[in-house]
Amino acid sequence: MNVLGYAQKIGQALMVPVAVLPAAAVLMGIGYWLDPDGWGANSQLAAFLIKSGGAIIDNMGLLFAVGVAFGLSKDKHGSAALSGLVGYYVVTTLLSPGSVAQLQHIDVSEVPAAFGKINNQFIGILIGVISAELYNRFYQVELPKALSFFSGKRLVPIVVSFIMMLLSFVLLYIWPYIFGGLVSFGESIKDLGAVGAGLYGFFNRLLIPVGLHHALNSVFWFDVAGINDIPNFLGGAKSLAEGTATVGVTGMYQAGFFPVMMFGLPGAALAIYLSAKPSQRTKVASIMLAGAFASFFTGITEPLEFSFMFVAPVLYFIHAVLTGISVFIAATMHWIAGFGFSAGLVDMVLSSRNPLAVEWYMLIVQGLVFFVIYYAVFRFAIKAFNLKTLGRTEEAEETTAAQPAASQSREERAVKFIDALGGADNFKNIDACITRLRLSLVDQHKINEEQLKSLGAKGIVKIGNDGLQVVLGPEAELVAEAMKQKVK
Numbered sequence: 001m002n003v004l005g006y007a008q009k010i011g012q013a014l015m016v017p018v019a020v021l022p023a024a025a026v027l028m029g030i031g032y033w034l035d036p037d038g039w040g041a042n043s044q045l046a047a048f049l050i051k052s053g054g055a056i057i058d059n060m061g062l063l064f065a066v067g068v069a070f071g072l073s074k075d076k077h078g079s080a081a082l083s084g085l086v087g088y089y090v091v092t093t094l095l096s097p098g099s100v101a102q103l104q105h106i107d108v109s110e111v112p113a114a115f116g117k118i119n120n121q122f123i124g125i126l127i128g129v130i131s132a133e134l135y136n137r138f139y140q141v142e143l144p145k146a147l148s149f150f151s152g153k154r155l156v157p158i159v160v161s162f163i164m165m166l167l168s169f170v171l172l173y174i175w176p177y178i179f180g181g182l183v184s185f186g187e188s189i190k191d192l193g194a195v196g197a198g199l200y201g202f203f204n205r206l207l208i209p210v211g212l213h214h215a216l217n218s219v220f221w222f223d224v225a226g227i228n229d230i231p232n233f234l235g236g237a238k239s240l241a242e243g244t245a246t247v248g249v250t251g252m253y254q255a256g257f258f259p260v261m262m263f264g265l266p267g268a269a270l271a272i273y274l275s276a277k278p279s280q281r282t283k284v285a286s287i288m289l290a291g292a293f294a295s296f297f298t299g300i301t302e303p304l305e306f307s308f309m310f311v312a313p314v315l316y317f318i319h320a321v322l323t324g325i326s327v328f329i330a331a332t333m334h335w336i337a338g339f340g341f342s343a344g345l346v347d348m349v350l351s352s353r354n355p356l357a358v359e360w361y362m363l364i365v366q367g368l369v370f371f372v373i374y375y376a377v378f379r380f381a382i383k384a385f386n387l388k389t390l391g392r393t394e395e396a397e398e399t400t401a402a403q404p405a406a407s408q409s410r411e412e413r414a415v416k417f418i419d420a421l422g423g424a425d426n427f428k429n430i431d432a433c434i435t436r437l438r439l440s441l442v443d444q445h446k447i448n449e450e451q452l453k454s455l456g457a458k459g460i461v462k463i464g465n466d467g468l469q470v471v472l473g474p475e476a477e478l479v480a481e482a483m484k485q486k487v488k
Contacts, residue, residue, distance in 0.1 A: 010129065012433050013071030014214045017063040017124075020056055021230065025340020028053035028234050029350025054238060057231040060222060061124035062088055068128025073135050074429070079153035080139075083131040083160040090164040091127055092119050095171060103172065114179035121222040122182065130167065131160050186225030197252045198328030205320035208302070209309055209461055220253045229253040233338035236354045248334035248358050255336045255363060256327030257343035261299045263367030264322060266292035267374035268315075269304055275382045276391020284391035294473070299342025302435045306459030306471045312387040318377060326370060335362040414482035416455055421468075422446030424487045428466060432480035437470040444468060 031049035035042050056063070062085070069084025070076060093099060095118045101108045135156045143151045150158065171178075189196040200220050207213040221230040232245045233254065239245035269288040276284040291304035309316045330336070337360035339347035351357050382389055418424055421441065428440035441447070449460055452470060459471035472479060 009072060009438075010068070010125075010215060012214070012431065012438050013068045013128070013132070014064070014125070014218055016071040017060065017067030018214070020063060020067075021234075022341040024053040024056040024234055025347060025350055026053075028057075028236065029340075029347075029354070032236060032353040032355070033350075050236070050238075053234065057234050060231060061092075061119045061121050064121045064124030064222075065127040065131070068125055069131040069135065072129060072132030073139075075139075077135075077139070077153060079156055080132060080135040083135050083156045084128050086157045087127040087131045087160045087164045088124060090161055091123065091168050091171070094165070094168040095175065100172065112176040112179075114176040117179065117223075118175070120224070121218060122178075122224045125218065125224075127164070127167075130163065131156075134160050134163060182225045185219075186227050189220070189225070189227065194252070194328050194331035197256065197331040198324040200253055200324075201256055201327030202320050202324030205305075205316075205323045208305060209316075227253065230338065230340070233336075233351075233354065233356050234340060236356055240355060245356055247356060248336060250356050251336040251338040251358075252331040253327070254338045254343065255360075256330035257299070257323070257339075258337055258348055258363045259326045259330070259367035259370045260323050261301055261343045262296050262345060262348070262364075263371040264326065264374040265295045265301055265304050265319075267371035268308075268319065268378045269295075271375045271378035271382065272308065272389045272391070275379060275389060280391035287390060295344070297345050299339065299344030299347065300435060300474065301342075302471055303458050303473045308387075308389050309459060312382070312389050314385060315378060315381060315387060315389070318381065319374075322370070322374065322377070326366070329366060330363060333359075333362065335359045335366065337363055410478055410482045411486070413455065414479060414486050417452070417470075417479060418483055418486055420448045420451035420455060421470075427487050430480055430484050430487060432476040435471060435473050436476050437468075437472060437480055437483075439468045439470070440466050441468055442466070 027049045031046040031053065034049070035046035041047070065084040065088035066081045067084075069087070070078075070081040073080030094103075095115055097108055097111045097115050100111045100115045104111075135153075138156050138159050139153050141151060141155055142148070143155065189200070192199070200216070204213050204216060207216055219225050220227050222228055223231070228244070229251060232239045233251040235242075235245065239250065240247070269292040273281060273284050273288045287307060288304070291307065294300045295304055305316065305319070336356060336358040337343075337348050338351045338354065338356070340350075341347055348360065348363070352360050381387060382392070417437075418427075421427070421439065422443060423446070426442045426446050428442060431438045444462060444466065447460075447468065452460060456472060457470050458473065459469075461469040461471070463469065470476075
């Protein structure tokens with residue numbers, strides 16, 4: 001597998017631990033709603049909810065180690081997750097300040113500050129990747145009969161333990177330099193202030209076509225480079241008390257997405273609909289309306305983005321630029337809201353009582369302006385450059401608009417997807433994230449793109465020689481599971 005393909009797999013695996021963040025957001029959001037002034041001090045129920053959400057946020061490094069190990073494993077077996085857990089505990093125990101002081105025969109006060117931050121998401125991702133690779137290498141190994149109990153999956157945690165001891169030895173000497181580099185990177189971004197936030201927003205959108213935006217997000221949203229924007233925001237009063245959050249600053253890498261996802265993209269959808277040929281507007285309306293509602297309420301944008309990403313790349317570049325501008329404006333004006341899942345209405349409401357939410361309602365005002373901007377710019381560009389967005393091609397060619405029959409069962413659709421992807425023998429691996437089938441194929445040339453579009457695929461992305469992503473929307477994981485059952 002090429003580097004890009006492997007990076008894409010890591011980006012996909014990162015979604016496993018990230019998927020638990022909505023739970024933290026809901027728990028802490030409700031807690032702040034119940035006790036907006038005391039943040040748990042005046043309400044036992046609020047304290048219970050906030051602490052429960054904090055249990056997730058405060059252990060993201062561990063969740064990344066377990067989730068990435070599980071997500072990258074070939075068969076998604078619990079033993080892979082266990083291996084990630086074992087690896088994480090070995091490394092973080094051996095490299096705790098107390099252990100480092102003992103190993104290096106120095107006083108705890110002399111231990112580099114880097115080891116006080118060993119329980120972070122970067123270490124979690126590193127351990128998760130190594131644990132997954134060890135699992136994929138050893139989970140089918142058979143030992144001599146006398147040791148047969150430890151064969152296969154039981155062997156992996158043992159191997160991981162020894163490898164993590166070696167990793168700890170290496171990190172003992174290089175981790176302070178890695179940590180220093182990550183902190184410097186984070187500080188350089190922070191020093192750019194709103195400009196840095198805007199650049200992040202731009203590249204966040206630009207990387208979506210290849211599915212690498214999750215890897216970029218981990219740098220800004222978690223404690224990879226010292227930014228840790230989402231956990232610090234969700235921590236609310238706790239983050240303020242600990243000095244890890246700043247009112248008007250924490251959340252700047254999240255806030256500017258709300259105007260785009262809730263208002264900007266629906267404006268783009270309206271422009272695409274009104275630019276369609278009258279004879280095709282009914283079909284286009286169903287796609288645009290569904291995509292706009294998903295984007296507004298939940299922040300799931302890929303169904304809309306993939307409707308114009310490849311047929312009109314200039315529109316997608318404009319979208320990326322406008323996203324960067326939106327994030328820049330929100331950061332500049334200190335209009336702050338945060339999310340646990342994505343920048344939709346649900347997360348905005350839940351975060352509104354967070355003590356770190358600053359003039360969050362102004363994001364709605366900004367969003368209304370961006371609705372107009374997106375509509376005007378998209379409508380002008382479509383007409384000026386004669387872009388072939390949905391509904392502007394000949395009806396005979398308009399296969400993208402075809403929708404799967406509601407009467408079809410998931411199993412029936414899985415069979416059709418398998419056929420469109422070259423048959424059961426053409427699969428190396430079947431997986432999915434929130435909105436995409438993520439596949440490894442024997443031969444990419446065997447796929448039938450028109451048939452995939454007729455089944456409801458909103459976009460198709462080829463990664464290297466064998467990687468393929470099929471954008472379906474929220475049903476992707478369910479379809480992937482049904483396909484796995486059929487391909488066995």
